[in-house]
Amino acid sequence: MALEDDIRTLSETPLLDQLGRDAQRLIAFSADRVRLAEGDELFREGERADCGYVVASGSLRLVRPGGEITVGRSTLVGELALIADVSRPATAVAVEPTEVLRIARGLFARLFDEYPDLARNLHARLAQRLKANVAELKSIEALLRR
Numbered sequence: 001m002a003l004e005d006d007i008r009t010l011s012e013t014p015l016l017d018q019l020g021r022d023a024q025r026l027i028a029f030s031a032d033r034v035r036l037a038e039g040d041e042l043f044r045e046g047e048r049a050d051c052g053y054v055v056a057s058g059s060l061r062l063v064r065p066g067g068e069i070t071v072g073r074s075t076l077v078g079e080l081a082l083i084a085d086v087s088r089p090a091t092a093v094a095v096e097p098t099e100v101l102r103i104a105r106g107l108f109a110r111l112f113d114e115y116p117d118l119a120r121n122l123h124a125r126l127a128q129r130l131k132a133n134v135a136e137l138k139s140i141e142a143l144l145r146r
Helices: 003-011 020-029 104-114 116-145
Strands: 032-036 041-043 051-057 058-062 066-070 092-094 096-102
Touching: 003 020, 003 051, 003 096, 020 096, 020 104, 096 104, 104 116
Parallel strands: none
Antiparallel strands: 032 096, 041 092, 051 096, 058 066, 058 092
């Protein structure tokens, strides 16, 4: 894929779509491209996570206790790893030949310095996600009490 294709993919990726073209160009230029064959694992649940991935083509199945989902092009996988030292909550497996852009945490930190609006937007998004997770845990807890 050409640099312009990667920039287009990033511009269609939630969270990264809020960046300007210069920031998207920086990511596209600096990110590593990882090619996976059908059935290849990108990462395993429990592994240390030091980067996020954007699906450039193909699709990934994310498998974790309690279920699995399939994600495709322009999906950001592992967004928390871009800002914090965390473990992978799921195993990611290529459903078909797939290419992803690997975004290192250090690159993302550089974006925070150069684009402070990104930090604010990410904070709001993560707060919303945490609220949803707490609500889900409360509903599971209520079911277990029955």
